[in-house]
Amino acid sequence: MSAPKHGPANLLQGTLDLLVLKALAFGPLHGLGISRRIAQITNGTFEVKPGSLFPALYGMAEAGWLKAFWGESESNRRAKFYQLTRAGRRQLEIETQDWQKISLAIESALRAT
Amino acid sequence: MRFLHRLLSLGRNLVRPQECERQLADELSAHLDLLIEEKVRAGLSLAAARREALREFGGIEQVKERVRRVRRGYYIESLVRDFRNAGRSLLRAPGFGIVAMLTLAIGSGAAIAMFSIFDAALGRPLNFVRPEELLSISEHSVEQGLRESHLSFPKFTALREEKIFAEVAAYSGETAMLQGARGMVQVPAARVTGTLFPLLGLQPERGELFGAAETRDVALLTHQCWQDRFASDEAVVGSQILINGRNHTVTGVLPADLSRPLSQFEVLLPGVRNIDFLSPEQIVRGAGYLHVIGRCAPGGRASLPAALQRVDERYRRAFPENMDAMFTSGASDLTRSVTREIRPSLYALCAAMGCLFTLACLNVSCLFLARLAAQREELVLRAALGAEHRRLVQHLFSETTIIAGGGLALGLGIAAGGMNALRLLNSPLIPFPITQSVTPRAMVFAGLLFGLISMALTLAGALHAGLWRRDVALSSPSARRIRSNRLGSAFVVGQIALSLVLLLAAGLLLSTLQRVRDVKVGFDSAGVIIADMSSLPSRYPRPVDYAAFVENLVRNLESLPGVNRAALVYGLPLAQDDTYILCTSLDKKMTAVRDRPTSYFRVITPGYFEAMRIPLTAGCAFSSRDNNDNPNVVIISQATARMLFGDADPIGQKVICGGTVQAIHEVIGVVGDVRSTDVTRPSRPEMYFSIFQQMEPTMKLVVRTTGKVGNAQALAPAINKCIQALDPQQPALEFEPMQQLVSKSVAHRRLLALVLAILAALALVLAMVGTYGVMSFAVVERRREIGLRLALGATSGGILRLIFARGFKLTIAGVLIGTALAFAGARFLSGLLFDVSPTDPAIFVASISCLAALTSIAIYLPARRAMRVDPIIALRA
Numbered sequence: 001m002s003a004p005k006h007g008p009a010n011l012l013q014g015t016l017d018l019l020v021l022k023a024l025a026f027g028p029l030h031g032l033g034i035s036r037r038i039a040q041i042t043n044g045t046f047e048v049k050p051g052s053l054f055p056a057l058y059g060m061a062e063a064g065w066l067k068a069f070w071g072e073s074e075s076n077r078r079a080k081f082y083q084l085t086r087a088g089r090r091q092l093e094i095e096t097q098d099w100q101k102i103s104l105a106i107e108s109a110l111r112a113t
Numbered sequence: 114m115r116f117l118h119r120l121l122s123l124g125r126n127l128v129r130p131q132e133c134e135r136q137l138a139d140e141l142s143a144h145l146d147l148l149i150e151e152k153v154r155a156g157l158s159l160a161a162a163r164r165e166a167l168r169e170f171g172g173i174e175q176v177k178e179r180v181r182r183v184r185r186g187y188y189i190e191s192l193v194r195d196f197r198n199a200g201r202s203l204l205r206a207p208g209f210g211i212v213a214m215l216t217l218a219i220g221s222g223a224a225i226a227m228f229s230i231f232d233a234a235l236g237r238p239l240n241f242v243r244p245e246e247l248l249s250i251s252e253h254s255v256e257q258g259l260r261e262s263h264l265s266f267p268k269f270t271a272l273r274e275e276k277i278f279a280e281v282a283a284y285s286g287e288t289a290m291l292q293g294a295r296g297m298v299q300v301p302a303a304r305v306t307g308t309l310f311p312l313l314g315l316q317p318e319r320g321e322l323f324g325a326a327e328t329r330d331v332a333l334l335t336h337q338c339w340q341d342r343f344a345s346d347e348a349v350v351g352s353q354i355l356i357n358g359r360n361h362t363v364t365g366v367l368p369a370d371l372s373r374p375l376s377q378f379e380v381l382l383p384g385v386r387n388i389d390f391l392s393p394e395q396i397v398r399g400a401g402y403l404h405v406i407g408r409c410a411p412g413g414r415a416s417l418p419a420a421l422q423r424v425d426e427r428y429r430r431a432f433p434e435n436m437d438a439m440f441t442s443g444a445s446d447l448t449r450s451v452t453r454e455i456r457p458s459l460y461a462l463c464a465a466m467g468c469l470f471t472l473a474c475l476n477v478s479c480l481f482l483a484r485l486a487a488q489r490e491e492l493v494l495r496a497a498l499g500a501e502h503r504r505l506v507q508h509l510f511s512e513t514t515i516i517a518g519g520g521l522a523l524g525l526g527i528a529a530g531g532m533n534a535l536r537l538l539n540s541p542l543i544p545f546p547i548t549q550s551v552t553p554r555a556m557v558f559a560g561l562l563f564g565l566i567s568m569a570l571t572l573a574g575a576l577h578a579g580l581w582r583r584d585v586a587l588s589s590p591s592a593r594r595i596r597s598n599r600l601g602s603a604f605v606v607g608q609i610a611l612s613l614v615l616l617l618a619a620g621l622l623l624s625t626l627q628r629v630r631d632v633k634v635g636f637d638s639a640g641v642i643i644a645d646m647s648s649l650p651s652r653y654p655r656p657v658d659y660a661a662f663v664e665n666l667v668r669n670l671e672s673l674p675g676v677n678r679a680a681l682v683y684g685l686p687l688a689q690d691d692t693y694i695l696c697t698s699l700d701k702k703m704t705a706v707r708d709r710p711t712s713y714f715r716v717i718t719p720g721y722f723e724a725m726r727i728p729l730t731a732g733c734a735f736s737s738r739d740n741n742d743n744p745n746v747v748i749i750s751q752a753t754a755r756m757l758f759g760d761a762d763p764i765g766q767k768v769i770c771g772g773t774v775q776a777i778h779e780v781i782g783v784v785g786d787v788r789s790t791d792v793t794r795p796s797r798p799e800m801y802f803s804i805f806q807q808m809e810p811t812m813k814l815v816v817r818t819t820g821k822v823g824n825a826q827a828l829a830p831a832i833n834k835c836i837q838a839l840d841p842q843q844p845a846l847e848f849e850p851m852q853q854l855v856s857k858s859v860a861h862r863r864l865l866a867l868v869l870a871i872l873a874a875l876a877l878v879l880a881m882v883g884t885y886g887v888m889s890f891a892v893v894e895r896r897r898e899i900g901l902r903l904a905l906g907a908t909s910g911g912i913l914r915l916i917f918a919r920g921f922k923l924t925i926a927g928v929l930i931g932t933a934l935a936f937a938g939a940r941f942l943s944g945l946l947f948d949v950s951p952t953d954p955a956i957f958v959a960s961i962s963c964l965a966a967l968t969s970i971a972i973y974l975p976a977r978r979a980m981r982v983d984p985i986i987a988l989r990a
Binding site for chain 1: 117118119122136139140141143144146147148150151169170171172175176179180182183184185
């Protein structure tokens with residue numbers, strides 16, 4: 001699951017959602033900011049292109065996990081910011097737990113001979 | 114919570130799509146700007162930054178499309194868009210749409226109408242309690258060739274005592290004289306056992322029913338009678354009305370939705386033994402006159418035949434000389450027996466409409482095939498550009514749905530109109546009630562058809578265009594063309610076959626109609642009018658008075674201007690009045706009742722044969738001397754003479770008539786045979802008795818008029834005045850022409866033939882249009898080939914022959930298949946035909962020639978166009 005600089009084809013949609021939620025856990029960001037934040041917190045492993053970022057953002061917004069609002073970027077440009085909702089925070093917790101369960105399971109499977 | 118949110122988003126997306134698009138575009142361009150800014154800050158020039166940013170972005174439109182796919186309501190929105198596009202493209206070329214919808218409308222209209230008729234006739238003809246448990250019990254005699262004969266009272270009693278059925282009841286029809294609001298009228302009435310109402314689960318609409326042990330003079334009115342004769346007067350219930358000259362108390366009114374078989378009566382009376390057309394002696398001795406209905410639980414059905422056999426055995430031992438001792442009892446579903454006569458016609462009609470529907474579907478498929486061919490390039494291009502197959506199928510689906518929807522809506526309208534017309538016609542030929550024009554079940558059926566047709570067409574189109582294959586663009590044009598031509602040809606063959614079948618059916622029925630009209634019925638009905646005179650017995654109980662009245666009546670009537678002859682008859686042909694009597698010749702040994710032949714029983718006044726112009730072939734007619742003081746005489750028909758005496762001279766021979774009540778009659782005359790029950794069945798043996806020797810209460814008055822045929826009815830007032838001058842208490846008679854009885858007996862055949870002729874005509878039109886369409890389409894597709902041939906030296910005559918040959922091969926194939934189908938289905942039609950074999954060669958030849966001629970025209974027109982192809986233009990295209 002590590003293929004740097006290749007976004008859509010190799011990233012499962014579910015993990016993208018988790019990464020986006022995590023990226024927004026520290027505060028609202030605009031689209032580019034989320035992309036950069038994800039690259040940062042995964043140590044450069046995942047670079048999320050707009051082609052997969054925006055569908056994910058819109059999907060999560062329609063599910064009620066994110067709230068979107070127009071604001072100003074650091075350079076005073078107009079941009080659309082996204083923020084976690086209460087439901088989004090809950091979803092982050094759920095997905096974190098799920099991911100931990102899955103990764104433990106796969107790890108133990110790989111350790112077995 | 115998530116669901117609710119999604120729902121809200123769905124709503125927002127559908128209602129304000131432009132808003133969403135604008136926001137998306139804004140956001141993406143803002144993102145791009147930020148990206149560019151970032152790159153500029155990293156040190157690139159503006160132009161380089163822009164290029165880099167765009168490359169990193171990955172294509173704005175693609176991103177937009179991916180977002181759109183994720184959005185709620187994407188599918189719905191794309192569906193709506195597809196439908197709008199389909200609608201627009203159909204409007205651009207309205208010819209296709211209109212023809213397809215009309216064709217589908219004709220076919221589906223026929224199918225829905227047929228379903229409605231079937232539903233009304235056979236779906237639920239009886240609205241009694243648990244009608245599937247009700248059985249109609251009747252007798253039959255194989256030796257006598259009689260089926261579904263009425264039961265006698267002793268047999269009914271035996272049935273009741275055996276307790277085979279949970280409940281059993283009987284009724285018998287007669288004519289009663291009713292004093293209504295507008296005077297005395299004759300109404301169909303029924304004598305019923307009181308057990309009939311609990312058996313059928315009937316509840317009165319007003320008042321109450323009478324019970325099984327009812328001995329008073331009471332009566333129940335049907336809703337129809339109460340409405341027509343008593344103007345829906347509430348006060349009638351509980352009051353006394355005059356029936357057959359006696360006061361009866363009206364106990365109640367039956368509900369308006371009373372179904373057959375009781376709906377044919379207007380008054381129900383108790384006392385099944387008080388039938389006025391049979392003497393008590395006759396009733397006891399086994400005269401059959403009862404309709405018997407029994408209720409049997411589904412589990413007990415298996416043991417019925419054995420139980421009925423037991424009843425028959427006991428009855429035979431108890432009453433060996435009774436007329437019905439030799440009959441066997443049988444039980445059949447009441448529903449089936451009530452709809453028995455109309456089933457063959459209904460099935461034939463159903464098959465015909467099914468043919469038309471299939472034809473219409475084939476036609477529409479042809480049209481879609483042609484349209485698909487035209488659209489193929491576009492579809493292939495879209496697939497190559499990355500359109501999902503789902504979207505392409507959706508595009509097909511939206512087109513077929515619009516056509517199917519329009520066609521079926523029109524078809525529903527046509528069916529509703531047709532059913533409404535039938536309902537307003539209120540023809541007595543249609544023995545089932547048509548309450549609504551389109552029942553809910555018919556609507557459901559229409560909906561199913563709609564779904565089926567649009568799905569089938571979509572699938573067929575998708576398969577044909579090869580949309581399921583990955584390499585959509587790769588099938589070569591010529592391969593595709595061959596495939597669609599083959600399919601089109603198959604459709605044309607199918608259409609020709611089906612229209613041939615319908616044409617044959619129509620031809621056979623029309624020929625039957627002709628033969629039926631030409632049948633010699635044995636009497637001359639021109640200028641003859643008839644009326645019911647059922648009131649005589651109560652007025653003249655003494656034979657002497659009765660005889661005097663009859664003589665005076667006939668004499669006075671014949672002295673009226675315009676009246677040629679007048680007579681009274683019991684047992685008028687074609688009036689459903691036939692009763693039987695046992696007879697045997699005196700010099701034969703007294704054979705068992707089972708082996709004695711039966712003949713029709715008729716009672717007449719002396720002038721009857723002249724009034725009906727039935728030829729007297731030997732001996733002499735009755736005279737006024739043939740009364741109770743003189744020896745019994747009888748006049749027999751030729752069939753009877755052959756049956757009893759073979760070739761010997763029957764005049765002067767003696768016959769014994771009757772079963773248990775026997776009398777010896779001398780044959781004094783022989784008359785010609787007469788068709789009685791059904792114009793198409795050969796005459797049965799008949800015996801005529803003199804009214805002065807055999808008093809029969811319910812007679813019909815037959816008057817032959819001298820004037821032109823049309824004026825016969827005009828004599829009615831004069832006749833009535835004459836009768837009332839003789840006896841003021843006689844009601845005014847309603848006359849109808851004898852010819853009407855003759856017409857009525859062929860009326861349902863005429864209706865069926867008419868409907869089938871219309872269907873055949875429609876089928877021909879559709880088939881011709883379809884053939885023309887496919888042939889012209891083939892010509893258009895093969896234009897390059899034709900141009901090539903012409904350029905290489907073929908004559909235009911040669912091209913004509915080429916196209917014609919191809920079309921003719923299709924016609925021949927269609928004719929062969931159609932003939933095979935007709936032969937296979939011949940069995941089913943034979944029940945409706947008369948004097949015509951279902952494989953009549955003349956009709957076959959005529960139909961095939963007609964079809965071939967029309968098809969030739971349909972092929973010739975496009976072939977002529979092919980001839981005119983300019984090779985240069987064709988090759989350049």
